[in-house]
Amino acid sequence: xxxxxxxxxxxxxxxxxxxxxxxxxxxxxxxxxxxxxxxxxxxxxxxxxxxxxxxxxxxxxxxxxxxxxxxxxxxxxxxxxxxxxxxxxxxxxxxxxxxxxxxxxxxxxxxxxxxxxxxxxxxxxxxxxxxxxxxxxxxxxxxxxxxxxxxxxxxxxxxxxxxxxxxxxxxxxxxxxxxxxxxxxxxxxxxxxxxxxxxxxxxxxxxxxxxxxxxxxxxxxxxxxxxxxxxxxxxxxxxxxxxxxxxxxxxxxxxxxxxxxxxxxxxxxxxxxxxxxxxxxxxxxxxxxxxxxxxxxxxxxxxxxxxxxxxxxxxxxxxxxxxxxxxxxxxxxxxxxxxxxxxxxxxxxxxxxxxxxxxxxxxxxxxxxxxxxxxxxxxxxxxxxxxxxxxxxxxxxxxxxxxxxxxxxxxxxxxxxxxxxxxxxxxxxxxxxxxxxxxxxxxxxxxxxxxxxxxxx
Numbered sequence: 001x002x003x004x005x006x007x008x009x010x011x012x013x014x015x016x017x018x019x020x021x022x023x024x025x026x027x028x029x030x031x032x033x034x035x036x037x038x039x040x041x042x043x044x045x046x047x048x049x050x051x052x053x054x055x056x057x058x059x060x061x062x063x064x065x066x067x068x069x070x071x072x073x074x075x076x077x078x079x080x081x082x083x084x085x086x087x088x089x090x091x092x093x094x095x096x097x098x099x100x101x102x103x104x105x106x107x108x109x110x111x112x113x114x115x116x117x118x119x120x121x122x123x124x125x126x127x128x129x130x131x132x133x134x135x136x137x138x139x140x141x142x143x144x145x146x147x148x149x150x151x152x153x154x155x156x157x158x159x160x161x162x163x164x165x166x167x168x169x170x171x172x173x174x175x176x177x178x179x180x181x182x183x184x185x186x187x188x189x190x191x192x193x194x195x196x197x198x199x200x201x202x203x204x205x206x207x208x209x210x211x212x213x214x215x216x217x218x219x220x221x222x223x224x225x226x227x228x229x230x231x232x233x234x235x236x237x238x239x240x241x242x243x244x245x246x247x248x249x250x251x252x253x254x255x256x257x258x259x260x261x262x263x264x265x266x267x268x269x270x271x272x273x274x275x276x277x278x279x280x281x282x283x284x285x286x287x288x289x290x291x292x293x294x295x296x297x298x299x300x301x302x303x304x305x306x307x308x309x310x311x312x313x314x315x316x317x318x319x320x321x322x323x324x325x326x327x328x329x330x331x332x333x334x335x336x337x338x339x340x341x342x343x344x345x346x347x348x349x350x351x352x353x354x355x356x357x358x359x360x361x362x363x364x365x366x367x368x369x370x371x372x373x374x375x376x377x378x379x380x381x382x383x384x385x386x387x388x389x390x391x392x393x394x395x396x397x398x399x400x401x402x403x404x405x406x407x408x409x410x411x412x413x414x415x416x417x418x419x420x421x422x423x424x425x426x427x428x429x430x431x432x433x434x435x436x437x438x439x440x441x442x443x444x445x446x447x448x449x450x451x452x453x454x455x456x457x
Contacts, residue, residue, distance in 0.1 A: 005060040032162050039332020053077050088330030093293040094319035099161040100297025111173040117367035118181035122385045125363035126152040129355045143200035147399045150192035155182040159387040193395050200404050216286035249299030345408040352412040360385045380431045387421045
């Protein structure tokens with residue numbers, strides 16, 4: 001890809017990323033939704049069906065080799081889309097690392113009941129709903145039923161944390177309960193996903209995963225040698241990984257800060273290295289980068305805050321000012337609106353969407369009410385568990401590549417992601433802001449000392 005072509009494409013994208021959220025701000029549209037809309041508008045299968053990257057690449061093909069304009073345009077578009085997707089992955093890693101740094105687990109003592117109730121109910125109830133919905137259509141497909149249960153059980157930290165942060169609830173009992181329980185359910189859903197893949201392999205006598213594009217050792221070995229012990233072995237690996245990486249990241253970070261007199265720039269580089277290392281180690285054992293980056297941020301939380309709060313603000317500004325927006329852009333660009341026009345199995349779509357929303361909102365509401373929260377807080381918590389974004393789409397893609405999910409259920413998950421992602425942040429914001437004084441008094445909220453959005457841009 002020609003440097004000039006890349007620069008022009010990048011300028012066009014960043015201009016849209018700046019202008020569209022600014023225009024939608026007057027309508028109180030959250031930045032997360034604005035960035036998703038930008039991605040959907042320019043994606044090849046998006047709202048307008050207009051592939052902006054491809055069109056601009058075609059216009060810029062004169063910068064390439066004469067006589068090969070068509071190939072130059074195709075290569076430019078493909079490479080730029082890969083670049084945006086890679087930045088989106090880094091944005092997800094930054095988002096989860098920052099979530100770990102802001103997750104104050106000391107608040108678990110005051111919110112432990114809410115964390116426990118939310119983690120258990122918003123995992124089990126939706127998982128059971130997903131299991132029975134899939135069973136209604138495919139009663140004999142055990143691996144598919146378990147996979148659909150894992151999709152229903154997962155939450156979207158990528159949506160939950162920005163909403164919590166924007167409303168300044170990160171350091172409150174309510175925010176801690178929602179965020180920590182979200183991470184716990186995501187870890188549990190990843191384990192359930194691994195179980196479903198293993199069940200499918202055993203039922204089909206497949207030694208290796210069909211789509212071998214990962215670092216996981218389980219995708220490059222014959223896991224049948226573990227037999228029925230795969231699930232407890234994998235669970236043990238996850239627990240050991242969580243404990244060891246939190247311990248190592250915290251202690252290594254403390255040693256670096258106390259031993260070396262480094263500038264903030266070098267410290268940020270070291271933090272990035274530690275986070276990436278934690279993520280890579282997790283990927284080797286089949287643990288999603290969502291979990292790995294959160295664990296790294298959690299281990300580094302006290303290290304960063306004890307050194308200098310300005311350091312955390314600078315680290316935060318890199319994420320929210322540059323990388324994290326590309327996460328939502330890339331998700332929007334990959335959203336396939338053609339799925340709306342392929343409703344050959346409308347019943348599957350309707351049951352999937354209604355089943356997930358009812359099970360998520362209902363279980364979240366009941367969990368928070370049993371923990372002593374108000375109706376508004378309980379409803380908001382239930383709504384926060386509804387969005388199904390990156391983790392759900394990634395798990396569905398794994399299921400499709402492995403041959404577990406067919407196109408009917410995969411398209412249903414895509415539609416589910418679109419329907420649950422777009423309106424929920426605005427709805428949660430409206431619920432929490434309505435009668436906010438009463439809400440604050442009931443739940444003993446405290447505004448954390450975090451950098452404001454305007455200070456990051």
